[in-house]
Amino acid sequence: MSLALPSGVHFASHAEELRLLRTRPQRAALLLLFVALAVFPVVASNYLIGLAISASITLIAVVGLQITIGMAGLLNLGQSAFVGVGAFTAASLYANHGLPMLPCIVLAGLASGLVSIFFALPALRIKGLYLALTTIAAQVMFPIVVLRLPESWFGGAAGIGIDQPRLLGTAVDTPAAFYGVAVGVAALMLLLAFNLQRSHVGLVFRALRDNDIASSVLGVELGRYKIMAFFAGALFAGVAGGLYAFYIRYVTTDQFTIWLSIWYVGMLIVGGLGSPLGAVFGTLAITALQEAVHAGGTRAMNLLPALSGGTIFAMTNVLLGAAIIFMLIKEPHGLAHRWRILKTAYRIWPYPRG
């Protein structure tokens, strides 16, 4: 876990060592990142801003999954359903009850967290693939339940539309404005995840993941912490869903499929399960790969008119799958692990990283 640090960096206390930002260059790098994120909407096209918004929303859901799967070791294949619960909750609270945008997003997270408890209960008795099956049940049940609830709640089959959202009295009516909201919330959620990881609860989650029986022998209340892990992961999904609802401005059950859940897991595996940073790398890598493959497919279609769109679409999916397999073979611990190796090599250069 601990990384090699440059010569001369030492800590006077354990708290210092646990800080998220421990060195001056780290603080400078973070500042540069914030500046880049702030400048991005000024220089980027509306399409790229939209892409960044989608990636930010996806990132929050994948970070939530990292908490459930990566930190606590509880397999969850129904994250998209929890995103859906959040989206419907936010849309309903905003459209039907007139709540402001930010409280809607917060309550969306809480609603998803509460719903997840129902599916976390089996985690008290089962784990691994058996637990994964119960989360798939969440995915299957989600649209059926939403369609059968009274239409005044979540719109039933019609879904719910949202008028132009307003934040603190200001209309969020441009891509740049929504970018600010989405990236801001994503940064906040990421900070929460990093803090959770190094907190007492995060340590317990990791103990559960490594050996739940040994943890219980050491006094960990398994049931309580498993439910907490599900709640935290789904809370993130709910917040992502709330943002999604305000971004797309219309939610129906068809938008939250099991395929989306599988993509979330794929992103996490590619990025690395062990840290929220893995969720960041995975989301960015897969989003960039999807864009590149689609752009390549469109270009191929223009250059090779003899090929049909159907053939090219099939090829883009094959290429996407092959790229993911290649990445997993070359770096099974995820891109975050590769990033750590790179950092270590840089810090101790010219000595070998061992």
Add this chain to the structure above:
Amino acid sequence: MKQLLSRRHLATLAAGVFAALALGTPAHAQTTYNVPISLDYTGPFANVMDSWHAGQQAVFDWWNDTRGKQLGVKLAMKTYDMRYDASQVARTWPQILADDKPIVFLGMGTPDLVSLMKRLPADKVPMIMGTAMVGPLWTPNGWHFSYRPTYSQEFAGLFAHLQKQLPEKRALRIGTVSTQGLAGYVDQVNGVVALAKTYPDRFAVVSSQWVDNTPVSVTNQIREMLQAKPDVILVGTNTAQVVATLKAVKELGANVPVVTSSHNGLTEVAKAVSMEDQDGSFSVFAFAPSMDPSLDQIRQIFDKYNKSKGTWGITAAQTAGQALLTVAAIERAIAAVGPTKLTGQAVYDALLAAPFGAENFHGLIKSVRFTKEAPFPTEDLAVKAVTAKGGQLVPVSKDWMPVPELAKW
């Protein structure tokens, strides 16, 4: 040489060039307007996109070449690969608004509706669809329009025709195959159930089977359904369910026709089940089928102006109808505000101003009247259908088949 370049000569030459240029300019310069089009070249409908876009492209090129020239307007198609993904539509739309300044947008399917329905009124850009609609979208004051009513209404038109063909006077017995959890699919069944409730002496839903979205086999469900002795089996969902249903019917030795729509129609199904094995089954929609004898004119337009490898068929006919409605609305808007002042608002007003007569559509669509109460026509609805006969697709009826009145369900 010196004389030739004198100021007087230069002035005369300049005046001559200016006059020549001025005379060479057409009396009515064409004003160009962008018409963005949502397509799916790298998503689930990629395999039909060539023909899909060919229908739109041929009509727009024909219009630019004929009516557009007379009216001084040129429509520039801008195609966008939206991948049939609502997020992709949402992030592309601001770019479209900023770059294209569209006066109308041609949508493709549910992702366009979901992402844009709430934005269009504020953005003042009407969206015209070529697909049938669903009950949940039956809401007032939208800026999205389709010349086709709901799927359930389209099915109702064929059911009414088939009910009249029954040898004895009784209700047509309908079995339905669909998927729970997918709002649009559930709505198709709800609409047909509402039809049966409205006309109990004409229609009866005798069995509703809920199956996987892309099932491997539905034999068990169809076996159960056959006990209720349906006259027809409605599968309005997707091609996979139609294929599974046809295979199950054959496996069980039954002879019950399957009713499909345009997107999951018999031509698409023929890639997996031969046309001979679909004998007697139907596809129904609110436009004339591509082989309809009344479509000679639009067929000639397509043959002359189609520049892509797309071919004339049900798909191209469907989107040609969408494009014909679009240019009809634009023509009406030009008449109202002039060729240089076209806006999305003008096209929206034109769509709602008065009915569009059948003469606008070269036999492809009957007539269309929009009101603010629904995003599709709700009165004087009629459909046409095709059926598989001896390995060929043939029109069910030469005339339009009227759709029974059906209240919002």
